[in-house]
Amino acid sequence: MIVAQIILEEQDVQRILASHRFRPKDWKGFLKFLSENLGDALGDAVWNQVRDLAELYRLREDCPHEHTTLSASGEMHYTPGWGPWDDLREEVICLDCGKALTDQELERLKARRLSA
Numbered sequence: 001m002i003v004a005q006i007i008l009e010e011q012d013v014q015r016i017l018a019s020h021r022f023r024p025k026d027w028k029g030f031l032k033f034l035s036e037n038l039g040d041a042l043g044d045a046v047w048n049q050v051r052d053l054a055e056l057y058r059l060r061e062d063c064p065h066e067h068t069t070l071s072a073s074g075e076m077h078y079t080p081g082w083g084p085w086d087d088l089r090e091e092v093i094c095l096d097c098g099k100a101l102t103d104q105e106l107e108r109l110k111a112r113r114l115s116a
């Protein structure tokens with residue numbers, strides 16, 4: 001099972017370094033250097049991120065999601081010949097662990113609140 005693959009294209013590198021004062025003069029040479037060394041450079045970061053995310057996931061597994069807030073995203077759109085439409089979405093976010101709660105978790109939370 002592949003957990004993650006990172007694809008970094010030249011345009012991403014351009015964007016990252018757009019306003020950077022150390023932008024290399026030999027751009028093609030830099031891209032070659034980057035492709036040879038970025039994998040190793042990411043190794044440590046990946047190691048730490050996997051551990052941090054495991055910790056976050058463990059916290060979420062144990063979190064009772066007691067403090068929540070309703071979060072809305074998206075907006076209204078209008079397409080000529082089609083009409084108005086929206087991609088509005090509402091999510092219940094746990095303020096303690098940051099998780100967007102699933103319908104199943106919301107049902108459980110509701111049941112627990114009713115029985116308390």
Ligand SMILES: [Zn+2]
Pocket residue numbers: 060063064065066094095096097098099
């Ligand atoms: Zn939570």
